[in-house]
Amino acid sequence: MNILRIGALRGALEIKQFMRRRESVVFTLMFPVLLLFIFGSVFKNTIAPGVTFSQYFISGMVASGLVNTGFQQLAINIPMERDFGTLKRLRGTPMSPISFFIGKAILVFTAMIIQVFLLLLFGVLFFHLHMPHSPALWLRFAWLVVLGSASSTVLGIAFATVIKSGRGAAAVVSPIVIILQFLSGVFFVFSSLPSWMQKFASIFPLKWLTQGMRSVFLPESFASQEVAHSWEIGRTALVLVVWLVLGTVMAARSFKWSDQ
Amino acid sequence: MNHAIKVRGLKKSYGGKIAVNGIDLEVVQGEIFAILGPNGAGKTTTVEILEGYRDRDSGDVAVLELDPEHLGSHSSSWRNRIGIVLQSTSDAGDLSVSETIHHFSHYYTNPKNPDDVITLVGLDEKRDDRVHNLSGGQRRRLDVALGIIGSPEILFLDEPTTGFDPEARRAFWGLIRTLKAEGTTILLTTHYLDEAEELADRVAVINNGKIIEIATPATLGGRHLAKATISWKEKGHIQTKLSANPTADIQELSKIFNGDIPELTVTRPTLEDIYITMIGANK
Numbered sequence: 001m002n003i004l005r006i007g008a009l010r011g012a013l014e015i016k017q018f019m020r021r022r023e024s025v026v027f028t029l030m031f032p033v034l035l036l037f038i039f040g041s042v043f044k045n046t047i048a049p050g051v052t053f054s055q056y057f058i059s060g061m062v063a064s065g066l067v068n069t070g071f072q073q074l075a076i077n078i079p080m081e082r083d084f085g086t087l088k089r090l091r092g093t094p095m096s097p098i099s100f101f102i103g104k105a106i107l108v109f110t111a112m113i114i115q116v117f118l119l120l121l122f123g124v125l126f127f128h129l130h131m132p133h134s135p136a137l138w139l140r141f142a143w144l145v146v147l148g149s150a151s152s153t154v155l156g157i158a159f160a161t162v163i164k165s166g167r168g169a170a171a172v173v174s175p176i177v178i179i180l181q182f183l184s185g186v187f188f189v190f191s192s193l194p195s196w197m198q199k200f201a202s203i204f205p206l207k208w209l210t211q212g213m214r215s216v217f218l219p220e221s222f223a224s225q226e227v228a229h230s231w232e233i234g235r236t237a238l239v240l241v242v243w244l245v246l247g248t249v250m251a252a253r254s255f256k257w258s259d260q
Numbered sequence: 261m262n263h264a265i266k267v268r269g270l271k272k273s274y275g276g277k278i279a280v281n282g283i284d285l286e287v288v289q290g291e292i293f294a295i296l297g298p299n300g301a302g303k304t305t306t307v308e309i310l311e312g313y314r315d316r317d318s319g320d321v322a323v324l325e326l327d328p329e330h331l332g333s334h335s336s337s338w339r340n341r342i343g344i345v346l347q348s349t350s351d352a353g354d355l356s357v358s359e360t361i362h363h364f365s366h367y368y369t370n371p372k373n374p375d376d377v378i379t380l381v382g383l384d385e386k387r388d389d390r391v392h393n394l395s396g397g398q399r400r401r402l403d404v405a406l407g408i409i410g411s412p413e414i415l416f417l418d419e420p421t422t423g424f425d426p427e428a429r430r431a432f433w434g435l436i437r438t439l440k441a442e443g444t445t446i447l448l449t450t451h452y453l454d455e456a457e458e459l460a461d462r463v464a465v466i467n468n469g470k471i472i473e474i475a476t477p478a479t480l481g482g483r484h485l486a487k488a489t490i491s492w493k494e495k496g497h498i499q500t501k502l503s504a505n506p507t508a509d510i511q512e513l514s515k516i517f518n519g520d521i522p523e524l525t526v527t528r529p530t531l532e533d534i535y536i537t538m539i540g541a542n543k
Contacts, residue, residue, distance in 0.1 A: 009366055013355070020354040020390075084353075085346060089406070092311060092344040094336040095367045258313070 007099040011106025018107060028073055028111055032061050033118050039187070040127045047189055048225050051218055054127040059217045060186035062119050063209035066145065067177055069111040070152025074104060075159040075173045080166030082259055091257040101157070108153045116145065132216050140233070144212045147240040151205055154247030161254040180206050191227050198227055205243045208236040262289040263322070264414050264445040265310060270319035272305055279305040281469035282319075287414075292436065292446040294460035296453070298539060302469040303449040304347060304418060310447070311344050311416055324413060340369055343412030345403050345420050353392030357383050360391060361405050368410030380438070381405045382431055396423035404432070408439065415439060417448045421455060433458050453532040465538055472538055481534035493522040 018024050040054035047053050081087050090100060123129030132138050163169045181187060183201040190198065190210070201207040214222065215231035223231050265287035272280040280302040287293040295303050308314045309321060312328035321327055326338050355363070361378060365371035378387050381401040386394060391402065400423055407415060417436075421429045429452075436446060436459055450456055456463050457477045464474040478484055490509055491500040503509045506526050513521050 006366060009363065013359075013363055016359075017354040085348065088313070089344075089346060091313070092339065092342075092346070093364065093367045093410070094340040094369075096336060 003096045003098050004102065006095055007102025008106070010095075010099055010103025011110075014103050014107035015110050018111065024073070024077075028068055029115055029118065032065055032068060032115060033122055036061055036119060036122055036127070048222055051222055052128060053189075055123075055129055055218060056189060056214065057186070058119060058123040058127060058129050059213040060181070060184070060210040062116055062217075063144075063148065063184075063206060063213045064177075064181055064186050065115040065119060066112060066148040066152050066209060067180070067206055069115055070108045070149050071156040071159065072173055072177045073108065073111065074153060074156030075163065076169040078157060078160035079163040079169040082160075082256065083166035085258070087256075088258040097255075104157070105150075105153055108149055108156075112145070112149050129217060137216050140212070141216045143237070144209060144216070144240075147237065147244060148205065148209045148212075151240055151244040151247055154244060154251045155205075158247050158250035158254060161251075161256055164259075180204060183207070185210050191225060205240055208232075208239045212236045263287065264289045264324060265293075265447065266320070266322040267306075267310070268320040270306065270309065270321060271317045272302075272309065272314065273317060278469050280309075280316075283466070283469070283471055285464055285471065285474060287445060287447055289445050290440070290443050291461040292440055292448060292459050294456040294463040295447070295449045295466060296456055296463055296535060297449075297466040301467045303466060306466070307416055307418055307447065307449055311342070312339070340367075340410060341413045343407040343410055343415040345407035345415070345417045347418040348422075354390060356388050356390055357394070357402055357405075358387040360402065361409060364406050365409050370411050371409050372411050374409065377405045377409055380408075380435060382428070397425060397428050400424065401428070401432075404435070408444075412444060414445045414447065417446065419449055419451060421450070421452065429455070453530070453535055457531045465535060467539055477531055480531065481538050483529055483531070483534050486529050486534075489527050490525070491527075492524045498523070 018028075036054075036058060039057050043053040043057070045053050047056055078087075091097075120129065120131070124131065132141055159173070160169075163172055180201075183193070183197055184190070184204065184207040185193065185201070186206075190201075190207070193201075198207075211226065211231065212233070214226075215233065223229065226232075263286050265285070267283055267285045270280055270283040271278075283302070283306060285293075295306065297303050305314065309316050310323050310328060312323075312331065315329050321329070324338060324341055326334055328338075331338050358374070358378060362374045365374045378384060381404050383398060383401055383405065386398055391399065394402065400420065404417075404420060407417070421432055424432060433455070436448075440446060446459075448456075448459065460477055462474060462476055463480060465472045465480070473480060475481075487502040487504050488506040489500055490503050490506055490513075491498055492513060493499070501509065510521065510524070510526070513524075
């Protein structure tokens with residue numbers, strides 16, 4: 001179908017543009033890897049029998065990767081494209097808006113695959129990360145990635161509409177993501193955070209994604225160290241689906257092609 | 261006569277400020293129609309309503325027999341038949357000229373050959389350059405290329421030659437005439453009176469959201485009826501005379517001088533003179 005074909009063409013174009021923007025390659029793809037090396041090298045302590053902080057941290061960074069490549073990237077780039085008139089010009093062509101969003105999804109998915117691959121590669125090579133050992137865990141990893149990046153994508157598109165100018169987008173979006181990472185147990189062990197912070201973080205998807213990724217990459221015995229003394233897999237899926245539906249509705253209702 | 265564009269009683273205001281205050285106009289298929297007016301006169305608002313970017317407050321609009329505000333399922337097929345050159349854009353900087361034009365050609369069911377379009381707008385030498393390395397005038401030519409790539413039946417041009425040097429402007433005029441010869445209807449807004457005179461079959465002058473007059477460039481504001489100014493040199497001084505019948509007056513002068521009339525000129529009011537008078541009277 002034509003909408004899908006043009007969506008695929010847009011995806012290829014988005015990836016080409018992404019790879020040509022040095023800052024997007026560095027910040028979106030390399031920054032998490034850099035953080036991995038810094039945190040992994042500084043905090044070498046063991047937080048539970050057989051679990052080092054760097055293993056804990058990598059699980060959180062894989063979850064963050066879904067937020068970086070989807071939410072953060074789109075919430076920054078879409079307002080810029082709106083300011084530049086890119087979106088307005090596209091709106092004046094026969095291209096279907098659906099093709100446009102397919103293109104964005106292809107971009108997010110590609111960047112996400114590269115980022116997760118890099119994190120896992122360096123995690124295994126340098127920080128004793130263990131790959132999931134059963135098909136069931138790989139399956140869980142797969143749906144976490146799919147649900148996580150899908151909700152991250154639609155929330156990024158929805159959040160882009162509340163940002164007034166493209167120039168200020170990074171200044172608004174980046175701190176939100178970083179604070180969310182602190183609250184959701186990426187940089188600290190989640191169970192060591194104050195309880196009000198834990199409760200607040202539980203509203204947002206990132207907390208559930210980090211917990212889900214821990215269930216994939218950390219030993220089963222670590223589940224007892226979680227706040228709920230379990231991985232809460234069912235609840236994680238539920239929260240992500242709710243955000244995915246909410247985000248899709250918000251994105252579809254509020255998307256603006258220009259700032260008029 | 262088929263109307264490519266039909267507008268009746270168009271009104272639009274932004275938070276109490278009236279931008280368009282009852283505009284009527286018709287653009288015939290195949291004609292070049294220019295809208296002239298000072299900044300803030302309502303040109304861009306009018307054009308953006310016709311392009312489907314803005315909703316109107318009241319009035320009737322038909323572009324290719326469809327209402328741009330209520331396209332429904334015809335949205336894509338309608339946009340397939342129009343081409344839009346917006347006032348200013350700065351997008352797709354990370355792609356090359358050729359990549360951008362080739363990509364846009366996929367959106368349309370009947371695109372022109374992208375390489376031909378690159379040649380047509382004079383960007384052959386820049387085809388592999390990244391868009392962010394283009395000069396303002398070259399970028400504008402890319403905008404035009406993207407507006408015509410889909411072989412539009414109607415082309416909207418909002419101040420297309422801003423930032424062009426005189427040579428590029430002449431080349432652009434040639435391009436517009438080529439498109440007209442192919443049967444394209446063109447709606448143009450411009451600040452340049454010479455451009456309107458050069459290209460337009462008819463012009464509309466608008467100010468404060470209203471049309472002052474619609475006419476051919478030659479007859480706007482009674483220009484063809486206006487008196488000519490004859491000037492010549494006599495006894496060391498330039499003499500001038502307003503004349504309703506310059507041919508007779510020049511024959512008369514020629515007899516007085518017994519042949520050549522020194523430094524003779526005959527001028528009629530330019531489109532710009534007429535325009536400035538019209539806008540001034542309307543303030």
